[in-house]
Amino acid sequence: xxxxxxxxxxxxxxxxxxxxxxxxxxxxxxxxxxxxxxxxxxxxxxxxxxxxxxxxxxxxxxxxxxxxxxxxxxxxxxxxxxxxxxxxxxxxxxxxxxxxxxxxxxxxxxxxxxxxxxxxxxxxxxxxxxxxxxxxxxxxxxxxxxxxxxxxxxxxxxxxxxxxxxxxxxxxxxxxxxxxxxxxxxxxxxxxxxxxxxxxxxxxxxxxxxxxxxxxxxxxxxxxxxxxxxxxxxxxxxxxxxxxxxxxxxxxxxxxxxxxxxxxxxxxxxxxxxxxxxxxxxxxxxxxxxxxxxxxxxxxxxxxxxxxxxxxxxxxxxxxxxxxxxxxxxxxxxxxxxxxxxxxxxxxxxxxxxxxxxxxxxxxxxxxxxxxxxxxxxxxxxxxxxxxxxxxxxxxxxxxxxxxxxxxxxxxxxxxxxxxxxxxxxxxxxxxxxxxxxxxxxxxxxxxxxxxxxxxxxxxxxxxxxxxxxxxxxxxxxxxxxxxxxxxxxxxxxxxxxxxxxxxxxxxxxxxxxxxxxxxxxxxxxxxxxxxxxxxxxxxxxxxxxxxxxxxxxxxxxxxxxxxxxxxxxxxxxxxxxxxxxxxxxxxxxxxxxxxxxxxxxxxxxxxxxxxxxxxxxxxxxxxxxxxxxxxxxxxxxxxxxxxxxxxxxxxxxxxxxxxxxxxxxxxxxxxxxxxxxxxxxxxxxxxxxxxxxxxxxxxxxxxxxxxxxxxxxxxxxxxxxxxxxxxxxxxxxxxxxxxxxxxxxxxxxxxxxxxxxxxxxxxxxxxxxxxxxxxxxxxxxxxxxxxxxxxxxxxxxxxxx
Amino acid sequence: xxxxxxxxxxxxxxxxxxxxxxxxxxxxxxxxxxxxxxxxxxxxxxxxxxxxxxxxxxxxxxxxxxxxxxxxxxxxxxxxxxxxxxxxxxxxxxxxxxxxxxxxxxxxxxxxx
Numbered sequence: 001x002x003x004x005x006x007x008x009x010x011x012x013x014x015x016x017x018x019x020x021x022x023x024x025x026x027x028x029x030x031x032x033x034x035x036x037x038x039x040x041x042x043x044x045x046x047x048x049x050x051x052x053x054x055x056x057x058x059x060x061x062x063x064x065x066x067x068x069x070x071x072x073x074x075x076x077x078x079x080x081x082x083x084x085x086x087x088x089x090x091x092x093x094x095x096x097x098x099x100x101x102x103x104x105x106x107x108x109x110x111x112x113x114x115x116x117x118x119x120x121x122x123x124x125x126x127x128x129x130x131x132x133x134x135x136x137x138x139x140x141x142x143x144x145x146x147x148x149x150x151x152x153x154x155x156x157x158x159x160x161x162x163x164x165x166x167x168x169x170x171x172x173x174x175x176x177x178x179x180x181x182x183x184x185x186x187x188x189x190x191x192x193x194x195x196x197x198x199x200x201x202x203x204x205x206x207x208x209x210x211x212x213x214x215x216x217x218x219x220x221x222x223x224x225x226x227x228x229x230x231x232x233x234x235x236x237x238x239x240x241x242x243x244x245x246x247x248x249x250x251x252x253x254x255x256x257x258x259x260x261x262x263x264x265x266x267x268x269x270x271x272x273x274x275x276x277x278x279x280x281x282x283x284x285x286x287x288x289x290x291x292x293x294x295x296x297x298x299x300x301x302x303x304x305x306x307x308x309x310x311x312x313x314x315x316x317x318x319x320x321x322x323x324x325x326x327x328x329x330x331x332x333x334x335x336x337x338x339x340x341x342x343x344x345x346x347x348x349x350x351x352x353x354x355x356x357x358x359x360x361x362x363x364x365x366x367x368x369x370x371x372x373x374x375x376x377x378x379x380x381x382x383x384x385x386x387x388x389x390x391x392x393x394x395x396x397x398x399x400x401x402x403x404x405x406x407x408x409x410x411x412x413x414x415x416x417x418x419x420x421x422x423x424x425x426x427x428x429x430x431x432x433x434x435x436x437x438x439x440x441x442x443x444x445x446x447x448x449x450x451x452x453x454x455x456x457x458x459x460x461x462x463x464x465x466x467x468x469x470x471x472x473x474x475x476x477x478x479x480x481x482x483x484x485x486x487x488x489x490x491x492x493x494x495x496x497x498x499x500x501x502x503x504x505x506x507x508x509x510x511x512x513x514x515x516x517x518x519x520x521x522x523x524x525x526x527x528x529x530x531x532x533x534x535x536x537x538x539x540x541x542x543x544x545x546x547x548x549x550x551x552x553x554x555x556x557x558x559x560x561x562x563x564x565x566x567x568x569x570x571x572x573x574x575x576x577x578x579x580x581x582x583x584x585x586x587x588x589x590x591x592x593x594x595x596x597x598x599x600x601x602x603x604x605x606x607x608x609x610x611x612x613x614x615x616x617x618x619x620x621x622x623x624x625x626x627x628x629x630x631x632x633x634x635x636x637x638x639x640x641x642x643x644x645x646x647x648x649x650x651x652x653x654x655x656x657x658x659x660x661x662x663x664x665x666x667x668x669x670x671x672x673x674x675x676x677x678x679x680x681x682x683x684x685x686x687x688x689x690x691x692x693x694x695x696x697x698x699x700x701x702x703x704x705x706x707x708x709x710x711x712x713x714x715x716x717x718x719x720x721x722x723x724x725x726x727x728x729x730x731x732x733x734x735x736x737x738x739x740x741x742x743x744x745x746x747x748x749x750x751x752x753x754x755x756x757x758x759x760x761x762x763x764x765x766x767x768x769x770x771x772x773x774x775x776x777x778x779x780x781x782x783x784x785x786x787x788x789x790x791x792x793x794x795x796x797x798x799x800x801x802x
Numbered sequence: 803x804x805x806x807x808x809x810x811x812x813x814x815x816x817x818x819x820x821x822x823x824x825x826x827x828x829x830x831x832x833x834x835x836x837x838x839x840x841x842x843x844x845x846x847x848x849x850x851x852x853x854x855x856x857x858x859x860x861x862x863x864x865x866x867x868x869x870x871x872x873x874x875x876x877x878x879x880x881x882x883x884x885x886x887x888x889x890x891x892x893x894x895x896x897x898x899x900x901x902x903x904x905x906x907x908x909x910x911x912x913x914x915x
Contacts, residue, residue, distance in 0.1 A: 625806060633806055705825050745866065776884055
């Protein structure tokens, strides 16, 4: 079976959603949607066996073969892991959303279409082997994220957050596309596998570092790394199932996927290791520091997600060290990255769902109004407790294991001797430890400020009670996973993590079993990680207890000095500034636009004439000046002068008629009898028309046009006149292409059987032209009739802006 | 003769553009009329003015005027008439509705952006 087609299964399913939503009112649309991720999840699990053996599966669908662009589904350990996350968490989120979104009040049709669109896009991102189709799916995730954040589009915050996420991620996406194209130029292919195979030749290429930075920009914007994380907190305006799915478990991990996927190509670079590890660690620190400042439950989780993404990112960077030094000391990092990625998806997904439940059942997410919900919502509390303790890195939860491995990897960096790490390496474990302390604090802050302490039921908009059973299924499943993984980490490692690690580091491993990492909860009393964790618990506990004393220091940072303020100012400046700029030259006056057009026309034409040496006058080809012609020319000049100088409408119209008649005389002189006849008729009719219409028009007036304006008009007019004269002379003097008229002259009798060549051309050779000319006249006629007969509706109703 | 015609065409275009840039609707329409006259003569001049006989096949005539520009101009004359008629009526209608033929006032206001 061509499983590449399965990427498109959710989109195809989405086609039926609006119909189901409208026709089947009795059943929540989510139940139909649920089938899609469940089926896909079960299907993708069948590949685990292949990837456990270090194998992969490949399925291809040609799209634009001539450009080397195709849909290729390449399933190795890494892709399978992500595919399982996308479909597995997806199924749980859809299940949760069935109880979260009311089927009678919400626009479920829209919601599930966007969600399925996202599912397809995300599967495409993690399975594509072709970078161009990867980019396509990548942008599709941005678009579906935009639509989902803006789902409640009547709220200002939703629209603002949607736009912000779109601006940041699409900016990064475009940068990434640039990086992909540079890679394509370097390697001559768009296939990631082929690029990896020849990656050793890229090092030292002039585009290498540029491509690296561009691709990292894509990854950092998507995975909300510093300083691009600002879109993620605003994305929390989305319905909570979306936050749990896109903005913590899957989409924001696309950046991590990208970094992992391209590690074999870029790991050789010092810039790569520094940037990925450094930015990751900075993000970890920054996110955890500011998570404690937040008062909105979802905002705490958003910042904690930013922070945890930074943690995984730094591990991916540290994992790339193995490219340079093949020591067991460094091989933990990549394993820890993938392991924590799984763990984070489980505990953060459950926490988001609990935040949604709290919001749903109490009517607020403001942590200052919440408290003491433990006795009212015992199940929710248990789940939140498990998730938070796992996030804080405590046993017996899966977060403890990966957190220990993280500390271990950061400690190991000290021993890396290349790229100045021997000097700066000591900074990494210190920052990691401080960030872990804050992680500990916000984990406690989240769960205990909500569920412990005094009950403040009077302040809540709704009387709280435990969530319905269906809503609890998904978070409980995730919480159970959090605990289970703690007890069977090596099974998870063997099935999912090691094949993924092998896929990321093909230069090091040829079979998943070679990844020599064994996870254990207990390393003995002499292991430094244990004492670091003990330190985190002690210091973190103390700081949490004294939180009320120091939380107010966050207020010191003025709002104007934040990254958000920078974004807002930039957006406002570009919007207002561009508006003002365009108003300077877009005046709304026809005269202005015509000035641009005419000036451009004459300047470019004259410039091209002389730059290309196209101007030539061949006096010898000119015909003799005839006396009649000269007299007629003088008449025409006089008539034009009268048109310009005439003070009355009547005078101008008569002079225009005179111009027309002398043009007709020119046609006679230059042996064009048909033209002369037509011109005479048309000119007569025209003058009659003018005479009919002029009394309905106001007197001629220049409406007080300024002298300076008139002067500019005259200059531009003169420029156009000179241009046309020059063009007329040079086009007559040099004929670059043989005219087709000779063909008409030769064949008019034999082919068309006529004698009057002009007429034959019009009705025979170019019959269609004449037909359409008649059509144009007919349309003009209809327009004229319409404008005379039409009674305009009242002005107010015709103006749609009101 | 071509030189004279080229200058004449230049004058016609200059006058036409000057009128089109003015603020009065009627002047703009007259300007387009002059512009089409100029364009017709331009096409004719480009093809050459030296023909001794009209482009009609007859015994003993070999040096015709070029028929191709003439065919083009014939179409153009009719179309420009259509355009002029349409614009005249549009001007009439615009004046009837807005009571002005000043282009600066017909540009609308900020509400119509």
